[in-house]
Amino acid sequence: MASIKLQTDIDLDDPMLIEGLPGVGLVGKIATDHLIDTFDMTYYASVQCGGLPSVAVYRGDDSVLRPPVRLYADAERDLLVLHSDVPISSDSTETFASCIVDWIAANGITPLFLSGLPEQGVADGEIGTENSPELFGVATGDGISHLDREGIVPPRQSGLVSGPTGALLHEAIGANLTGVGLIVEANPQFPDPKASRVLLEHGISPIADIDIDTTSLIEQAEEIREARERFAKRMQQAQTEESSQAQPLRGFQ
DSSP, X not given: OOEEEEOSOOOOSSOEEEEEOSOGXXXXXXXXXXXXXXXXXXXXXXXXXXXXXOOOEEETTEEEEEOSEEEEEETTTTEEEEEESSOOOTTTHHHHHHHXXXXXXXXXXXXXXXXXXXXXXXXXXXXXXXXXXOEEEEEEGGGHHHHHHHTOOOOSSOOOOOHHHHHHHHHHHHTTOOEEEEEEEEOSSSOOHHHHHHHIIIIIHHHHTOOOOOHHHHHHHHHHHHHHHXXXXXXXXXXXXXXXXXXXXXXXX
16 A cells, blocks of 8 residues: 555654655755755655555665655754655656655645756856856745745746656645745756755755755765766767768878
């Protein structure tokens, strides 16, 4: 039976849940990975909703096997994180989203859903500059109050949120659940920790009322930028070597 199975007993008062499923720029996954590591969050529950892949996950230096989709908790900050090590297939999104939202509604949890808006060039802009990733907000139920309080504006153009996060938002609408969706501009081709940093600093931190140190994400963004440049140079070199051209045969004439 589809269910959320608790792994430990943690007292939560009026928790907020941060969703971090893989998507554009991996912005949600990077952000939630950062929260779990920074706050040393506790493995709280296994997610065994219908349609999820039957695989087991292990971590380096740890022999304990765990399911691919899990919930982590932090009692001090009244915080939950929905974490996934695997993508959710399109065939499973409806079943998965219904399972998660039913549990959220039954436990009085306020969800905060994360999504990336594909936008070329934003990953190279410093935060606060013209090319910095922009953050937008959408809401279900009374979630609009969170956005208004923090001055988070709606997207400039009409659009839709697809994939598992879109399915979660769709179910939240049907359940009249108070929830927030944060949409950040992100590089569609590479992981984008800079966009995740915008989510954390300007969305998650003020809405959830928690302080988050994002210093390590700056270093991560620089490492990814350098890796992208190395990859581009290798591709350029390969294209040059494989292209048709006339060359003298020096020494073989």
